[in-house]
Amino acid sequence: MLDLSSGKARLGFGLTFATIASFLGFPVLWMLSTAFKPGAEIFVRFPSLLPRAPTLENFRGVVGSGDLPLWLGNSLLTAGGAALLTTVLATLAAHSFARFRYRGRRALMALMISAQMFPFAVLLVSLYPMLQAAGLLDTRIGLTLSYIVFALPAGTYMLFSYFVRLPEELIEAARVDGASELRILWRIIVPVSIPGLVTVALYAFMWAWNDLLYAMTLITTPSLRTVGPGLLMSQLGEMRQDWGAAMAASLVASLPVIIAFGLVQRWFVQGLTAGAVKG
Structure with missing residues (x-):
């Protein structure tokens, strides 16, 4: 040292x-x-x-254009929805891996984690025809569902590391009292796992908020664009290079993430370090 x-x-x-x-x-x-x-x-x-x-002319032009609030709203809907869905699914998956013993559990978990090995562009090749077959291309729902691919494997592993540290006696006492597995999960495990849940939610939100590739590929309607594609298509292009407005819009677009991180920073740090410390 x-x-x-x-x-x-x-x-x-x-x-x-x-x-x-x-x-x-x-x-x-x-x-x-x-x-x-x-x-x-x-x-x-x-x-x-x-x-x-x-x-402040760059900020006046960006805020007064009318497009940035629309892009921010679309980003909040898709990123917020992705964070919520990822957190719920990761909680259920991590609880299954941490508390139950069944054949193929380790192989299934390794398969899920292995999804992180592939570039997101490769996963997009598989996602695109699936969303097209389901009629979800060029929709907020389709984009939100595609964002789960980003954070679900990592979120599941983070919550798994958190759940295995919880005292087994606490779970057994609830079972003796007749509580069902879902009741144990939502009434006992979830309340004491807030730092881990906040970490997963913020991680998924930041991934979705900063995305450009999926939003550019899966969304073509201008009114459904998120912040990244909106700024790229409007401020920067072959015939226009308004760097002042682009930087001002980037600062405004960064505020939701900065505010969210500032509000939950304490739980975020606790959730990140929880899996590395033995209870």
Whole structure:
């Protein structure tokens, strides 16, 4: 373990931390700066790091266009629905893997986790004809269902790691009292597993919110577009490069995720670390 008591160790740790923070934070700083720059400052040979004449015109144009609220609403519906469905399905699957012993349990769990090995573009090749056969192409429901592929395997594994740490005596006591398995799950296991459930829900929400490939492929109607495709199709293209408006819209589109993470950060961290600690 690194000994931070010496001055050289603290200096080395500080320099390393500052380097990593600068590398990760510079794109965010550049996005903020570009969002507040007028067009004359963006398209120059040597752009400045900070805007010389800050303006809110990019934000006024984005908010006043009428399209961004529609895209945000579509993203909230699809990402929120995907987070809810993923959390419910992952809870049921993880409970089955953690509490029951049946033939093929380990193989089934390994098969589910192995889905993470394939690129999402490969999974889209299989999803597209399935949604087409079901009549769910170019619909919010179809896009929401496709997002389950992103987070369900990882969400199931995270909740499995959480559920196996719960005291078996608590479950057996409920069974002795005559409680059914579903009642045990929803009245005993779920209330004490809030950090794990929040982690899975936020993980699924962020995956769906940041998606571009599936939304671009499965949705073609402009009024059903989510934030990613909407910004790409409206602000950036072969004949238009409005980087100021694109950066301003990206900042506005990032607010729901930032707010959600800020509200549930404590449970999110607990849920992530729970599977790594033996109870």
